[in-house]
Amino acid sequence: MSLEQELKLERPMDDIHHEAILSIVRTAGLLSLKGSTLFRQFDLTEAQFNVLFSLKYKETVWTQSDLGKRLVVTRASVTSVLDKLESKGLVERRVVEGNRRIYHVDLTQAGRELIDKVEPRYRENIHEVTASLDRPTCEALIESLEKIRVQCTRPDD
Amino acid sequence: MSLEQELKLERPMDDIHHEAILSIVRTAGLLSLKGSTLFRQFDLTEAQFNVLFSLKYKETVWTQSDLGKRLVVTRASVTSVLDKLESKGLVERRVVEGNRRIYHVDLTQAGRELIDKVEPRYRENIHEVTASLDRPTCEALIESLEKIRVQCTRPDD
DNA sequence: GAATTATCGCTTGACGTCTAACAATAATTT
């Protein structure tokens, strides 16, 4: 189904750049929805999954700020999600000696076990959704999106 | 800047499909951020802008449900955003004779004037951000995203 | 025509996001 049909537009889109942007946002929304549906089966939100997933694959010590940069989210948001995860016993904040301003964030054993359960289902989802895209197509997609991101973060804001 | 660098990954991404998905979500997030920054200058949120913009270009009569479908958002969300816009006098709910269950939604004069002011700035943003993508590249991008969306909405959820 | 089912808009409660501000603490400058 084309974007025009999906969005119930009465006239065809005149602006291919605009159509591209809407496609990106719309696709991300649907991906997010599909993810949420999966994560809910494990009593997780998408944001909570993202934290667990990031922590699983980090290879150095991370502060909350580091996590925020990784997830592209403000420190305030990190605090909020971490509070939830900590109260579920999936994540811990560890005091850092020598710097009383920061915490180091890590999975607990329970957190590690949970993400290990969710991850295969998550990867299934990914591949299900991208199965029709071969490697060069993926690379082109990634490259185009990267070009857009570069322009998004130009120093004019 | 590549996605790996941006996200501070310690190891290269092994899975190009996964990378594609993360790129989409990340790009949409940045676009959303850039949009919000613009809209704030007009005392609008992104959601509110989306409503005004949709209403401007609709060519038939729309109920709140229609608007929700267009914006890919639940009816509850429509109610919420419309309450805000109505209280600002930018939008009106019109009673429909013959069907006491629905409202018809429309821009007010003030709403129309506001969206007419914001739209050129919005379109500038779009083109600024997509300037480096030529037409065939845009078409390929749109096509890839459409393939993903199709798989997102498969009847297995 | 009556009964059942579907749709519409609204409300509630949970969640994540943001901005703006704050106190505590580190880092830098002077």
Added chain:
DNA sequence: AAATTATTGTTAGACGTCAAGCGATAATTC
């Protein structure tokens, strides 16, 4: 060393989103 500036994590308040459930009303079935 002292003063200034920057960073860290938190809080508060605003907003949009969703799921779930509600009552009112249409539409469909019987």
